Amino acid sequence: xxxxxxxxxxxxxxxxxxxxxxxxxxxxxxxxxxxxxxxxxxxxxxxxxxxxxxxxxxxxxxxxxxxxxxxxxxxxxxxxxxxxxxxxxxxxxxxxxxxxxxxxxxxxxxxxxxxxxxxxxxxxxxxxxxxxxxxxxxxxxxxxxxxxxxxxxxxxxxxxxxxxxxxxxxxxxxxxxxxxxxxxxxxxxxxxxxxxxxxxxxxxxxxxxxxxxxxxxxxxxxxxxxxxxxxxxxxxxxxxxxxxxxxxxxxxxxxxxxxxxxxxxxxxxxxxxxxxxxxxxxxxxxxxxxxxxxxxxxxxxxxxxxxxxxxxxxxxxxxxxxxxxxxxxxxxxxxxxxxxxxxxxxxxxxxxxxxxxxxxxxxxxxxxxxxxxxxxxxxxxxxxxxxxx
Ligand code: NAD
Numbered sequence: 001x002x003x004x005x006x007x008x009x010x011x012x013x014x015x016x017x018x019x020x021x022x023x024x025x026x027x028x029x030x031x032x033x034x035x036x037x038x039x040x041x042x043x044x045x046x047x048x049x050x051x052x053x054x055x056x057x058x059x060x061x062x063x064x065x066x067x068x069x070x071x072x073x074x075x076x077x078x079x080x081x082x083x084x085x086x087x088x089x090x091x092x093x094x095x096x097x098x099x100x101x102x103x104x105x106x107x108x109x110x111x112x113x114x115x116x117x118x119x120x121x122x123x124x125x126x127x128x129x130x131x132x133x134x135x136x137x138x139x140x141x142x143x144x145x146x147x148x149x150x151x152x153x154x155x156x157x158x159x160x161x162x163x164x165x166x167x168x169x170x171x172x173x174x175x176x177x178x179x180x181x182x183x184x185x186x187x188x189x190x191x192x193x194x195x196x197x198x199x200x201x202x203x204x205x206x207x208x209x210x211x212x213x214x215x216x217x218x219x220x221x222x223x224x225x226x227x228x229x230x231x232x233x234x235x236x237x238x239x240x241x242x243x244x245x246x247x248x249x250x251x252x253x254x255x256x257x258x259x260x261x262x263x264x265x266x267x268x269x270x271x272x273x274x275x276x277x278x279x280x281x282x283x284x285x286x287x288x289x290x291x292x293x294x295x296x297x298x299x300x301x302x303x304x305x306x307x308x309x310x311x312x313x314x315x316x317x318x319x320x321x322x323x324x325x326x327x328x329x330x331x332x333x334x335x336x337x338x339x340x341x342x343x344x345x346x347x348x349x350x351x352x353x354x355x356x357x358x359x360x361x362x363x364x365x366x367x368x369x370x371x372x373x374x375x376x377x378x379x380x381x382x383x384x385x386x387x388x389x
Pocket of ligand 1: 114116160161162163164165166168196197198199203204229230231232255256257258309310311345346347348
């Protein structure tokens with residue numbers, strides 16, 4: 001009898017595992033159900049563009065039906081409420097229950113607030129299209145309100161965290177806000193963009209030469225960096241830093257870190273402190289059988305013994321590996337251990353600039369780096385068969 005594979009989440013990891021499993025397994029081998037909160041797959045690597053209006057909401061998503069069309073994958077729009085491993089069951093918020101033989105958990109990550117007082121309540125985050133939409137509408141409203149209410153905090157924008165997410169976002173802000181100022185008749189010299197980073201430098205741990213290039217590029221477009229000082233507390237209208245200084249602002253956007261989905265912790269998967277589930281060499285849970293974890297909710301160590309970063313490129317590689325693992329679970333044969341391929345890391349700095357590394361050690365900076373990054377986005381869309389979405 002056909003086995004039932006249930007895949008939770010149609011992000012980069014989940015979508016790819018369903019597609020790969022279906023490529024290898026016939027409908028007589030397995031029925032595949034892909035559960036996702038929305039009817040679309042979100043291109044979350046591009047949300048910094050969506051958040052400033054440089055990319056439309058429509059261009060930030062791909063309809064799942066379009067990707068799985070004709071592939072015998074059942075798409076179920078629903079929100080996972082809990083995973084009950086002992087009963088091999090997933091319960092959805094609407095009460096539906098799905099019984100599985102094999103499960104792929106690809107539920108992504110959540111914002112990590114580190115217990116910072118008021119952060120969750122008073123800061124925007126940028127993990128979904130809807131959240132990016134909220135940021136965009138809010139920024140537009142700040143400019144519109146400034147015409148009637150000349151409070152400087154309306155034109156002061158603060159991004160907390162200068163990791164890749166924070167840097168890509170300030171790059172977009174630096175490009176988009178002059179345009180918005182011109183449209184709304186605001187003198188751009190009144191606009192302030194702050195990026196606050198707890199570590200001594202932006203993009204901590206990244207290549208120093210590229211960090212320097214990124215900093216200079218962004219500073220030349222007016223971004224003000226506050227490095228070596230943590231955000232300590234956020235109140236409506238106020239961002240308190242650890243050194244006692246306070247920034248008055250109507251806009252605090254938090255990109256200070258991520259953690260695995262709480263559903264994974266609650267289900268009893270063995271996790272590390274940031275909520276990511278520990279997996280074996282095949283990406284299967286170390287304590288719950290017949291379950292793969294892929295993407296941001298999996299804790300995988302790289303060759304250097306350090307955890308792999310929660311990136312889209314690794315999520316889809318893990319998804320493909322889980323799909324192949326499922327094939328061997330059902331049809332037999334020898335499973336291969338997951339081998340990540342680090343293709344490179346590129347951080348865009350707005351529309352025309354970018355810094356990053358490709359291959360083993362090639363450093364890129366400027367327009368060329370930006371085009372390489374764009375090519376990576378297109379390659380991904382081609383892979384899921386949705387270049388024209
Ligand atoms: P991150 O954890 O990489 O960076 C968060 C930053 O916030 C860190 O530099 C940290 O020091 C800082 N921070 C934490 N607490 C703070 C505080 N209280 N005050 C000020 N700063 C504070 O998170 P991210 O940037 O969201 O990235 C998550 C993962 O996704 C990373 O692995 C990243 O490489 C990846 N990513 C990659 C790309 C890309 O490849 N273009 C883009 C975005 C994210």
